[in-house]
Amino acid sequence: QVQLVESGGGLVQAGGSLRLSCTASEHAYNDMGTFNKAAVGWFRQAPGKERDFVGAITYNGDRTVFGDSVKGRFSISRDHAKNTVYLQMHSLKPEDTAVYYCAAGGRPTSSVSEYDYWGQGTQVTVSS
Secondary structure, three states: OEEEEEEOOEEEEOOOOEEEEEEEEEOOHHHOOOHHHOEEEEEEEOOOOOOEEEEEEOOOOOOEEEOOOOOOOEEEEEEHHHOEEEEEEOOOOHHHOEEEEEEEEOOOOOOHHHEEEEOOOEEEEEEO
């Protein structure tokens, strides 16, 4: 199975930046190379709230989409050689505080149901 692991979260002051990474481990033979054929989405979930769409990238990295709350501040890129997708966050606000999850699926949409594999999440805390 494809396993996704997020990293790079932490505590940052408002206005600061963080880069999150989503790295895939493809342990099964049939899963080899599947991450690089998949779209990857980023979601976040604040305490007591529903999981919310942040952004997504196509399988080949030629197009990205973002939720309205992060447009102009966040960007997504991927490095196929490293089996890694990055979420670069700038101008962070306290309301960006959440657990951030990456997910792999068939297409880069905002729908949770479109994704097949999920990471465990990484905490991002933005202080005022």
